[in-house]
Amino acid sequence: MHYRCRKNQALLTAAEKSRFVNAVLALKANGVYNTFVQNHINAMTSAHRGSAFLPWHREFLNRFELELRKIDAQVTLPYWDWTVDNSGASSIWNADFMGGNGRPADGVVTTGPFAFSTGNWPLAFDGPRLRRQFGVSIGSLPTPADVANAMAESVYDVAPWNASASSGFRNRLEGWINGPQLHNRAHVWVGGSMLPMSSPNDPVFFLHHCFIDKLWADWQRTHPGVAYPAVGPAVGHRLNDPMSPFSKPGAPVRPADTLDHHAMGYAYDTEGLCFHIPKLKFIDDGGKLKFKDDQPKLKFKDDKLKFTDDPQQSLKFRDDVKLPALDQGKLPAFDQVNDPLGNVSNPGVLRGVSTGVAPFVLSTPHHSNAWVGASQQAQVQQLEQAMNEIAAILQQAQQAQQAQGPLGEAQQAQLQNLDQQLQSLDLEWRKLQGLA
Numbered sequence: 001m002h003y004r005c006r007k008n009q010a011l012l013t014a015a016e017k018s019r020f021v022n023a024v025l026a027l028k029a030n031g032v033y034n035t036f037v038q039n040h041i042n043a044m045t046s047a048h049r050g051s052a053f054l055p056w057h058r059e060f061l062n063r064f065e066l067e068l069r070k071i072d073a074q075v076t077l078p079y080w081d082w083t084v085d086n087s088g089a090s091s092i093w094n095a096d097f098m099g100g101n102g103r104p105a106d107g108v109v110t111t112g113p114f115a116f117s118t119g120n121w122p123l124a125f126d127g128p129r130l131r132r133q134f135g136v137s138i139g140s141l142p143t144p145a146d147v148a149n150a151m152a153e154s155v156y157d158v159a160p161w162n163a164s165a166s167s168g169f170r171n172r173l174e175g176w177i178n179g180p181q182l183h184n185r186a187h188v189w190v191g192g193s194m195l196p197m198s199s200p201n202d203p204v205f206f207l208h209h210c211f212i213d214k215l216w217a218d219w220q221r222t223h224p225g226v227a228y229p230a231v232g233p234a235v236g237h238r239l240n241d242p243m244s245p246f247s248k249p250g251a252p253v254r255p256a257d258t259l260d261h262h263a264m265g266y267a268y269d270t271e272g273l274c275f276h277i278p279k280l281k282f283i284d285d286g287g288k289l290k291f292k293d294d295q296p297k298l299k300f301k302d303d304k305l306k307f308t309d310d311p312q313q314s315l316k317f318r319d320d321v322k323l324p325a326l327d328q329g330k331l332p333a334f335d336q337v338n339d340p341l342g343n344v345s346n347p348g349v350l351r352g353v354s355t356g357v358a359p360f361v362l363s364t365p366h367h368s369n370a371w372v373g374a375s376q377q378a379q380v381q382q383l384e385q386a387m388n389e390i391a392a393i394l395q396q397a398q399q400a401q402q403a404q405g406p407l408g409e410a411q412q413a414q415l416q417n418l419d420q421q422l423q424s425l426d427l428e429w430r431k432l433q434g435l436a
């Protein structure tokens with residue numbers, strides 16, 4: 001299974017941001033975007049203040065993501081981790097992505113691709129101008145401790161199964177307990193167009209709810225076997241109730257159909273599943289796998305699998321593939337991070353000591369036809385191995401970031417570059433198997 005990979009928006013490359021923005025603008029232009037806003041407006045009681053809050057929004061986001069991918073098949077929904085990117089200065093609000101806060105007088109957003117002044121983003125409901133008022137209605141975004149409190153809930157939902165439930169993961173995460181907290185709090189902090197039921201008017205709605213969905217997926221993984229209520233909640237919120245407007249005769253969509261997000265085709269970047277990595281092992285048949293344009297010297301051999309020293313500390317492409325993580329002394333100076341996955345990382349991969357920028361250069365073939373002299377299966381394995389290496393580094397970097405705060409700019413740039421290369425390896429991987 002090759003999952004659509006939903007990533008932390010802070011780790012997107014400039015190109016990924018622009019593809020996402022362009023796909024959203026295309027859905028606005030063709031009218032599809034506004035149908036999502038309308039469907040959310042209609043879903044006050046069926047999608048909120050009740051058990052189906054998480055299933056309904058999971059289905060809603062999934063459909064939105066599939067629409068984006070009709071525009072651009074490489075786009076996936078990014079998530080906004082507001083426990084980390086928790087101020088108006090966070091890069092999510094830059095003009096190349098979501099655009100910034102509204103102007104003080106009336107909250108009208110004047111920067112970025114969704115400003116009314118661009119002519120591309122008239123609101124059909126609660127409009128016509130997109131508005132934001134960061135921190136005006138409530139001063140701060142939810143914290144890691146708030147998330148931890150929700151994660152500690154041992155049941156999904158409790159009676160009376162609505163906004164009054166005094167415990168349970170759903171109402172804790174939806175944010176009605178001592179509210180506004182978590183989900184509700186982020187809506188309130190952004191303010192403006194994010195306050196009413198037409199809140200999908202602001203594209204950041206989808207990044208916010210993507211994080212809510214990720215937290216649900218995280219909670220599900222850490223609470224295996226905890227049941228979703230089949231009786232108790234109001235009609236429309238029980239395990240096997242059809243969810244409006246998604247459910248159709250003969251094609252029911254019930255909370256039961258949303259409990260496994262992998263079955264819906266996507267995974268989150270922290271799950272170690274995004275890049276279909278069956279195993280981590282190094283191929284010892286040095287010399288067999290060669291590149292076309294590498295006459296004698298560019299071949300895969302154990303002694304070539306390492307970082308290349310780059311005195312300019314610039315990230316460059318080469319014609320051979322270098323696998324990172326084998327030359328630990330040249331890795332960036334993340335502190336030791338325990339590997340929660342236990343199976344994909346190279347222990348110690350990020351423990352290296354570094355002076356400033358680590359010259360980690362991972363190069364990619366220009367095209368799959370650059371590979372010669374090896375079977376397709378071997379090429380696929382080689383690609384998977386390289387992707388595994390990068391994915392492990394990205395995951396550990398993300399954990400380092402969560403544990404220790406933002407990484408330096410240089411490290412961020414390196415990670416972005418690695419991520420970009422991961423995308424191109426992934427594309428090769430899909431091409432080789434006729435998936436792209």
Ligand code: CU
Binds near residue numbers: 040047048057
């Ligand atoms: Cu909602």
Ligand code: CU
Binds near residue numbers: 183187209
């Ligand atoms: Cu919401």
